[in-house]
Amino acid sequence: MMNKINLKIFLEFVEIRTKIASFFPMMVGFLWTGYYFKEFNWLNSIIFFLAATCFDMTVTAINNTLDYHKALDNNYKEEQNVIGKYKLNYRTMVIIVFILLAISLILSLYLVWLTDPMLLLIGALLYFIGIIYTFGPLPISRTPYGEIFSSLTMGFGITFLAVFMTRYKVLLSSEWTWTNLVLNIGWFDILKIFWFSLPQIFLTANIMLANNTRDLDTDIQNERRTLVYYIGRPNSIRLYQLLSFLPWIVWLTYIITGIFPWWTIVTLAVGYVHYQSVMRYTERIPQPIAFKEAIQSFILFLSMYVIVLFVLLLV
Incomplete structure (x- = not known):
């Protein structure tokens, strides 16, 4: 018997807890705009927040829907995937995916009208990457390139x-005439944002x-050949440790170059807490709790990033 979807199930379907991966990069971008560039457009930013959140939920919903549809492991399909676990109507979940996508598209097109036509090209590229990340004959999430595409689109994009x-x-702005297209690209500012x-x-x-890394065994059963499949768990753990260390090096460059005032060096104390978390991860993987x-x-780290930017914006 199929069950009805409620708010709790919907939030699990779109994995609302993982939306921090898009929330924090947005907040960082908004705060850098106010702190470093000394300006801020409230209307455009609020609409963008809603559009990006809807699209992020769309990508996750597509991923869960396709994982259910393509699952070869019946235990995963019926006990772990949200659709099978709650005995949801597959067609209803597909409709929800299209509703979320439609809302995101409408808001995004409105932003194109408010800003510049070049946003249409940027948005189309990000939409394309987001969709093929989970959809198609060979989704990016099932390949060794998932970490690269997700981190660049979510972290930088x-x-x-x-x-x-x-x-x-x-x-990035444009001037259109009947015969010419003139582009203005602030490449140096784009490098700074990167x-x-x-x-x-x-x-x-x-x-x-x-x-x-956590899902390696399940991924193998369902023919998902991710990066971890090729480099193995031990090397994946080492890569995780490296990627945990690099943000602190970048953080130091903000202080050394004077982008942040000298007193922000006290934030390095948070690094010890971060180090302890990395060590706990190393000890607990592949247990599910390690993902937490x-x-x-x-x-x-990103809470510290946002708080520091917010304080600097105020002072």
Whole structure:
């Protein structure tokens, strides 16, 4: 007997707890816009927040729907996947996917009208990557390239667009006539945004890496050949440790170059807490609880990032 979907099941279907992977990069982008670039567009930023959140939920919903449809392991299909576990109507879940996608598209097209036509090209690229990440004959999430694509789109792409909502005329704008198209590309500012995005790029990759390291056995049964499948768990753990260390190196460059004032060096004390989390992850993997350490490490560093930017914005 099929069950009806409720809010709790819906939030599990879209894995709302994982939306921090898009929330924090957005907040970082918004706060850098105010702190470093000294301006902010509230309307564009709020609409972007809603559009990006809806699309993030869409990608997760597609992933869960296809995992259920393609699952070869019956135990996973009926006991672990949210659709099978709650005995949900598969067709209803597909409809929900299309509703979320439609909302995201409508909001995104409105943003194109508010900003610049170039956003249509950027958005189309990110939508394309997001969809083929989980959909198609060979989704990116089932290949060794999942960590790369997810970290660049979530870690850099979202931060860039968060800044773009305010500074689109400087970052990437266009002038159209009947015979010419003139592009204005603020390449140096784009490089700066990439620099500001490096911590969340590394830590987003770590979330995906930790997820695939935990699920290696299940992924093999369901023919998901992720990066962990090729390099093995021991090397995946070492890569996780490296990606956990690199954000602190980047953080130091903000202080050394004067982007952050000298007093922000006290935040390095958080590094010890972060180190302890990484060590707990190393000890507990592949236990399911280890994945929580990856989430907590992500939240710990980026919460500090957001708080520091917010304080600097106020002072």
